[in-house]
Amino acid sequence: MVDIQSVNEKSILEKNIPIIDLDECSSGSNTEGLNKLSEEIGRACRDWGFFQVVNHGIPDASLDETWLATKNFFCLPKSEKRKLNRSSDNPWGFFDHELTKNKRDKKEIFDIGPLHSDEGLSSEEPFLGKTPWPKLLPEFEQCMREHFKACEKLSLFILKAICLSLGADKDHLTDCFFPKHTSFLRLNYYPVDDPLADLEEQDHGEAGLGVHHHTDSGALTILSQDNIGGLQVNKGGRWYPITPIDRAFVINIGDMVQVWSNGEYKAALHRVVAMDKEDRYSLPFFYNPTYSTNVNPLNSINSTRLYKEINWGEFRRKRADGDFANLGKEVQIDDYLIV
Secondary structure, three states: OOOOOOOOOHHHHHHOOOOOEEEHHHHHHHHHHHHHHHHHHHHHHHHOOEEEEHHHHHHHHHHHHHOOOOOOOOOOHHHHOOEEEOOOOOEEEOOOEEEOOOEEEEEEEEEEOOOHHHHHHOOOOOOOOOOOOOOOOOHHHHHHHHHHHHHHHHHHHHHHHHHHHHHOOOOOOOOHHOOOOOOOOEEEEOOOOOOOOOOOOOOEEEEOOEEEEOOOOOOOOEEEEEOOOOOEEOOOOOOEOOOOOOOOEEEEHHHHHHHHHOOOOOOOEEOOOEEEEEEEEEEEEEEOOEEEEEEOOOOOOOOOEEOOOHHHHHHHHHHHOOOOOOOOOOOOHHEEEOO
């Protein structure tokens, strides 16, 4: 059982996730630089499953616009936000009573699907529906689409570095994300007050954490966080805070990279503490493969295969179902271990 004990100040100074300077290599044109970065990124994936990147190439002005649009959205009246509620069939939109590990999180979210999902998803795919946009914020959609594209580009670059770090060609996994990857951008709002306080006639249970401990189910997460703090990663049974760095992105690998690496890189447990003094915001981008992708350990890894084949669409559907209802044991990557 994981010991959810926060570390003391001395330990925090001694242990923190790596900070990696992408410099001009984020364009992918500098082969020597990409190879060097792949070693750093591989080491961070192996040791922590988390790292931060600076000099990532996304302009400050673009980030400022995205943050302003995010805060403007969550300032809308709850009645307006709830008109955009997502559902078990349509994963995109607003939600304020999400479950993680069958426990309610103290947060509000707005999920934005890939551009092709705005035409609606195929009946053959795990989800239907498209992203609903707030009518009171006419500039909101364009701003979020621009940030989505920037995160998409950064994710692909980091994925290439991870492939190199595992001894594969840098483009080995690219086809798993085209032509229709299933990535999504999430806007997170962690208020001091319970977001369901206005629904007193219903018993929703206590929300003890901003987000309860979990691993991300997809490939990569690209997170922009404000300066409040609250995100923690588990290492060796202890929880370490991830110190906010202005303009940096926090990167963590998900369950699919754990399988592709045959367990060499572990998707780390992380959580967000509940806010008690000041509201917090964050913007995670979840980089996910196409629904049809079957995930297996890479052939470049010369070791006994640890995982059964996983169909991403099936895994995503099962994990998403747990967001809405207590289904007992939530599907986990360990369920696919070869015993």
